[in-house]
Amino acid sequence: NAGVTQTPKFRVLKTGQSMTLLCAQDMNHEYMYWYRQDPGMGLRLIHYSVGEGTTAKGEVPDGYNVSRLKKQNFLLGLESAAPSQTSVYFCASSSQGGTGELFFGEGSRLTVL
Amino acid sequence: RKEVEQDPGPFNVPEGATVAFNCTYSNSASQSFFWYRQDCRKEPKLLMSVYSSGNEDGRFTAQLNRASQYISLLIRDSKLSDSATYLCVGSFGGGSNYKLTFGKGTLLTVNP
Numbered sequence: 001n002a003g004v005t006q007t008p009k010f011r012v013l014k015t016g017q018s019m020t021l022l023c024a025q026d027m028n029h030e031y032m033y034w035y036r037q038d039p040g041m042g043l044r045l046i047h048y049s050v051g052e053g054t055t056a057k058g059e060v061p062d063g064y065n066v067s068r069l070k071k072q073n074f075l076l077g078l079e080s081a082a083p084s085q086t087s088v089y090f091c092a093s094s095s096q097g098g099t100g101e102l103f104f105g106e107g108s109r110l111t112v113l
Numbered sequence: 114r115k116e117v118e119q120d121p122g123p124f125n126v127p128e129g130a131t132v133a134f135n136c137t138y139s140n141s142a143s144q145s146f147f148w149y150r151q152d153c154r155k156e157p158k159l160l161m162s163v164y165s166s167g168n169e170d171g172r173f174t175a176q177l178n179r180a181s182q183y184i185s186l187l188i189r190d191s192k193l194s195d196s197a198t199y200l201c202v203g204s205f206g207g208g209s210n211y212k213l214t215f216g217k218g219t220l221l222t223v224n225p
Contacts, residue, residue, distance in 0.1 A: 033213075035215075040217065041217065042200070042215050042216060042217035042218055043157070043200070043215040044215075045212060045213075045214070048212065058212065059214075090156055090157070097204075097206075097212075101147075101159045102149075102157075102159070102213060104156035104157055104158070105156060106155070106156050107154075107155075107156055
């Protein structure tokens with residue numbers, strides 16, 4: 001059972017480079033989320049989507065863009081990476097917005113030099 | 114002020130001990146609460162939901178106190194495998210804009 005799959009799992013970027021993280025879920029969930037996790041900061045919501053074709057800003061959206069062209073995929077883009085974006089990124093999905101269980105991917109560890 | 118605040122920990126307890134974590138929330142309109150568990154360098158996974166009446170799942174008991182705006186997690190008879198970070202989570206918002214807000218987590222280490 002795949003669940004939520006994130007690619008890539010590891011990536012090293014230079015400042016100013018761009019990249020896209022892909023999240024795919026096979027549970028037919030409406031809701032998808034991108035979080036970042038930093039030491040001492042906990043999980044912080046970057047962007048989220050309540051359905052195909054929709055996106056919304058979370059707590060820390062600056063420097064990131066997202067797209068949800070297909071229900072099963074949620075892409076997170078960094079247009080011009082900065083060292084402050086070094087973090088572990090988690091994608092999650094759920095069938096319900098605020099009352100349902102979140103299913104997480106295994107995380108993507110990004111380092112920006 | 115963050116919407117969800119947790120005991121910072123870390124907690125170091127011997128096997129068999131009982132340990133309790135507390136979490137406070139600032140938004141009285143929050144609807145639902147959860148405890149998630151995160152093992153080192155892994156993704157968070159749902160441990161249990163928290164209901165107003167309190168709920169128990171084996172050695173784990175979760176309680177919600179809406180008047181004082183806190184939730185708690187009690188672990189009885191701790192096992193080595195309980196070592197992990199425990200995340201308190203609250204849902205905020207309404208309609209299609211519910212969002213889950215995570216506390217920073219409390220690290221538990223159970224020692225032999």
